[in-house]
Amino acid sequence: MSVIIETKNLTKRYGQLTAVKDLTLQVEEGAIYGFVGPNGAGKTSTMRILTTLLTPTSGEAWIAGHSVAKEPRAVRRAIGYMPDFFGVYEDMKVWEYLDFFAACYDIPERERPALITDLLALVDLSHRHEDMVDSLSRGMKQRLCLARTLAHDPQILILDEPASGLDPRARIEIRELLVELSKLGKTIFFSSHILADVAEICTDIGIIEAGEMVTQGNIEEMQRLLIPHRTIFITLLGKLEETKDVLLNMENISEFEELPAENSRHRLRISLTGGDEAVSRLLSALVERGLPVVNFTEEERDLEEIFMRATKGIVS
């Protein structure tokens, strides 16, 4: 996979305030990259630089191999940008809105009706073709904006907080759309402070805090790096003390704790280091000793934990 978005020592200062500081990032083609950070971390400034709207104080950025500073037109051709606000013309019909932006991307007039039909079908707004934009719900407007970003079939979508302010259903719909677009071969670079959204769909993440990139990479690798231990929950019908003896004599078990019993069943939480082999060895040891295990579950390592471990709570 080749790198499609790249920044090198990108810095943006507004007077005394440094919004983005020496930011270096790489996004591979086809990735869904979640750009995560608290409010005021520098996500929007970075995205505005990548979309040619803002001049960096120093550093460089490239989109699909084109310099953001030197080849803005080529960059604009390669990206579809959705800012963190709706940006819709209220006094237009839904099809007119898409027709206008398609024309702004030099799409010939004869090709536009079919394109608009396809785009509206993709974002599930075909039934609102003739409606005025201001009659759409918030979620529908967001989907319309997403359709707009696709008018010129860009390689990359840069989306600033695409699910912000949406109700749970609309958020899920947007998330599903992003996955669908990724399947169509688009690289998606989106910012969010809703970690559940990022965890659900991203292949890669970058965590930014106070303008600096704290950590970035493949989401699974990051989990391994930032949360080296794994947590296993087991439920037993009996033989608690025998089970504890087994655990005390095993490698890779860093600690274990007895949890309150439920329905006369004993429960243990075990912290374990190592890979899948270590988990497999633990399960085998319990079964070989004939211990009455009725449940063996690994706790999912969520993004919130990664985020909390990576960031310090600094806001620039």
Added chain:
Amino acid sequence: MSEATHAPRRTLAERLRSNPVTLKELRGRMRGARAFVVLTLYVVLISGFTSLLYLTYSTSTGLVASSSGSVIGKIIFGGVLGFQLFLVTFIAPSFTAGSISGERERQTFDLLRTTLLPARSVVMGKLGSALSYILLLLIAAVPLQSLAFLMGGVVIEEVALSLIMLLVTAITFSTAGVFFSSLTRRTLVASVLTYSFALVATIGLPLLALIFIPVLEMSFYDINSPVLEAILIYAGGFLVTTNPILTVIFTEIVLQEENTILFFDVNLSSSSGSIPLVSPWIVYVLFYVILTVVMLASSVRLVKKPEK
């Protein structure tokens, strides 16, 4: 050879039609009743004004005799022209003062800037759509102006010059709106600046001319210098030509007295010599065209410029 090389050259009208911003603005402007209500009100107002002129004149003279037909024709022509000049001076800027700042306020400006649409297309599209509507208003007044032809007293030069003056004024004052709109983030500030510009151009500078030229003439009365007198005439003339209504009046005076719409000589009182002058409308057109080009180029630069 590239495709662009084979592409036929498009006329200005074709380029305006193919500009998505022009189409969007016109669609928005003509949607609903507002545009038609404005047009109707405009025609009613201008008709009322013309009727008032006719009635006032016919009442004061007692009857409209054939000998006075040419006079009333000229009055109606001048009245309608004055009304239209007022329209393009003070109403045209209102169509454009929110053109770019409105996009910023609606948060659609960034969307436009990330498309492939060049900044000049955004500026020309906004200007073109506003001018199209202004042109519609001007055309709507043509039947009233044509009343003057029925009565006589108006020559073809006056009609041609009035058309040129109206077009140049409409373009310049609309461009001023676009310029101030691209300069500021708020439509309110852009409107204040645009109307300040219109007031300075129509009232400020001529007022300056009316105040300072007599003062300067009196101050230098004893010097009796032909050079100074020539400078004062040129400076005063220039200040007068910054005002569309004064330009029309002085152009008419030159046409009546010197029988020309181009060049004429003025005798100096301080010497037996004379100095050459051009009809005020020429200076007006040149000055306003230059101003328009500067404001258009600045607007394009402001729209194109990424944020710092």
